[in-house]
Amino acid sequence: MISQSKIKLINSLSKKKYRDINQLFIAEGEKLVSDLSDSSIHIKWLFASKQWIEDHSSIIADEITECEESQLKKITQLKTPSPVIAICSIPDQKIQNLDIDKDLTLALDDIQDPGNLGTIIRLADWFGIKNIVCSQNTADAYNPKVIQATMGAIARVNLFYTDLELFLKQAREKNNSIYGTFLDGEDIYRKELNSCGIIVMGNEGKGISSKIESLVSDKLLIPSFSTNPIHSESLNVSTATAITLSEFRRRF
Amino acid sequence: MISQSKIKLINSLSKKKYRDINQLFIAEGEKLVSDLSDSSIHIKWLFASKQWIEDHSSIIADEITECEESQLKKITQLKTPSPVIAICSIPDQKIQNLDIDKDLTLALDDIQDPGNLGTIIRLADWFGIKNIVCSQNTADAYNPKVIQATMGAIARVNLFYTDLELFLKQAREKNNSIYGTFLDGEDIYRKELNSCGIIVMGNEGKGISSKIESLVSDKLLIPSFSTNPIHSESLNVSTATAITLSEFRRRF
Known part of the structure; x- marks a missing residue:
């Protein structure tokens, strides 16, 4: 389950203003999340199907939440949600x-x-x-x-x-x-x-x-x-x- | 003025089926229409503002119709119509x-x-x-x-x-x-x-x-x-x- 407050926060990240305030961005899709997990980018929350989590046991995130498709639909920015959605920290590049x-x-x-x-x-x-x-x-x-x-x-x-x-x-x-x-x-x-x-x-x-x-x-x-x-x-x-x-x- | 039947035909050209049947396509915008008029492409109908027609007296088309913006709005495929819309024949390339x-x-x-x-x-x-x-x-x-x-x-x-x-x-x-x-x-x-x-x-x-x-x-x-x-x-x-x-x- 994803809490109402998290759903609200995640959906707000489609706007630059809220990405800036929270210093977070959304990444959807198996290849994209897999590439991010192999990089220095920090995954804060990860929402994925049971199957996806089982298949990617080595993935690192602050918090991993198993979700039904109906839950993923509430936070996706795409027409059809992918089996995995990651909320990542915007890198602090100086x-x-x-x-x-x-x-x-x-x-x-x-x-x-x-x-x-x-x-x-x-x-x-x-x-x-x-x-x-x-x-x-x-x-x-x-x-x-x-x-x-x-x-x-x-x-x-x-x-x-x-x-x-x-x-x-x-x-x-x-x-x-x-x-x-x-x-x-x-x-x-x-x-x-x-x-x-x-x-x-x-x-x-x-x-x-x-x-x-x-x-x-x-x-x-x-x-x-x-x-x-x-x-x-x-x-x-x-x-x-x-x-x-x-x-x-x-x-x- | 553009006749109702022409408005209907022109708007149907956004679909491939009707482009194929009529062998016509829509081109909007000053640069695009100017480029087309300098090419071998045949302009069948041209709809443009009074000003545009005055500024482009050498343009060749089977039929040139002076239009108010309200008329151009009825046939445009864009959010804001350009001052000129051309209906051209699809070249018969063999x-x-x-x-x-x-x-x-x-x-x-x-x-x-x-x-x-x-x-x-x-x-x-x-x-x-x-x-x-x-x-x-x-x-x-x-x-x-x-x-x-x-x-x-x-x-x-x-x-x-x-x-x-x-x-x-x-x-x-x-x-x-x-x-x-x-x-x-x-x-x-x-x-x-x-x-x-x-x-x-x-x-x-x-x-x-x-x-x-x-x-x-x-x-x-x-x-x-x-x-x-x-x-x-x-x-x-x-x-x-x-x-x-x-x-x-x-x-x-």
């Missing part, structure tokens, strides 16, 4: 602990769409990018839609929400390379790229904002290969991130 | 006219999500891929959600819906290279790639089906760069398409 000197770091300048953000986190995991620095106006990574779209990658990528302008300013002062894609950049396929640095991806509609653009040290262009004088003006931010990360990683 | 010997062709094996399909069409346009061959079970490219996600690229990419297995069988018999991405393929970054051939992308959940896999001549792998023993098992199909097309085009 930007001052982030080391940007030894690897690539991804920075997001106001990415708005939860699907795009989830896809970008999944890409970061695939390309071995451990850290993503997000502007304060980037969509919340602990939104259930983002969590689902990461397909488990949220368990392995660290997210830092901070003043992106200040962060990049300090990085520039320490001579870190700051890359971004623009329509007037240099051909990414021909340009020399560093194995370390920060790659900034911009907002879906507006691209990289002008105050962030002024901090970019290396403007890149993903060239179009269309022979048609009229062609698409830009790429979707997830696909642009995919191409950029692929290009950086394939060199080293 | 697979036997498709020449696959001189360039790359994209083939889609049961892509289901309209957002993914639209993003893939937009990528094809960016990378100068003129033709996409879709299995019969691929989402309908003339679905309003797909049209919107292409951001105008639907005007410049030819789509062929056909028996994909038969099409690939015939292509193999003529010694065309058929590429596909798999977890047991060869590293795409190191493998020799042809400037011509067919690139197959698979279904979101199941990947490339076994009957199509048996027709692939060159299995490719987009390698993961994660150092974590547990990492994402796959990439989203749009991002995998982005990386694959980027890798083919950058070589030539």
Whole structure:
């Protein structure tokens, strides 16, 4: 049984305000919960079917509650509840602990769409990018839609929400390379790229904002290969991130 | 004024059944309609505000109707209607006219999500891929959600819906290279790639089906760069398409 007060609290976590107050997020689905339990993320409450608990005897959570499907239905954010729902602590990532000197770091300048953000986190995991620095106006990574779209990658990528302008300013002062894609950049396929640095991806509609653009040290262009004088003006931010990360990683 | 019978017909076009019967699709938005009018696509009816018609005096359509916003609201598929809505003929693409010997062709094996399909069409346009061959079970490219996600690229990419297995069988018999991405393929970054051939992308959940896999001549792998023993098992199909097309085009 899940208490009424817990049901209320869990359902409130679909809203950012209550995730912030409680510093908790919801994760649903067998693969996702299994990935989270293999990570440093702390599972506070776990609600699952009898069968699931029997099959996952090694799972660690502060509290494990066996539930009938009718109970899981009361806390699910999905149309059909999965056999397991975990309530996890939002990791307390401190930007001052982030080391940007030894690897690539991804920075997001106001990415708005939860699907795009989830896809970008999944890409970061695939390309071995451990850290993503997000502007304060980037969509919340602990939104259930983002969590689902990461397909488990949220368990392995660290997210830092901070003043992106200040962060990049300090990085520039320490001579870190700051890359971004623009329509007037240099051909990414021909340009020399560093194995370390920060790659900034911009907002879906507006691209990289002008105050962030002024901090970019290396403007890149993903060239179009269309022979048609009229062609698409830009790429979707997830696909642009995919191409950029692929290009950086394939060199080293 | 738009007649009641036209309003009924136009609204029915949100369903594939009625698009097929009427061989028409809806396109909304200034950029999209402008892109379509610059392409070979035939605009049958155009409904637009007085201002829009004055600003686009060169636009060609069988019939142009000046509308108040209240009229546009009756036929829009969006929350807020754009100042222009076009009803266009679905191009009659015949697979036997498709020449696959001189360039790359994209083939889609049961892509289901309209957002993914639209993003893939937009990528094809960016990378100068003129033709996409879709299995019969691929989402309908003339679905309003797909049209919107292409951001105008639907005007410049030819789509062929056909028996994909038969099409690939015939292509193999003529010694065309058929590429596909798999977890047991060869590293795409190191493998020799042809400037011509067919690139197959698979279904979101199941990947490339076994009957199509048996027709692939060159299995490719987009390698993961994660150092974590547990990492994402796959990439989203749009991002995998982005990386694959980027890798083919950058070589030539």
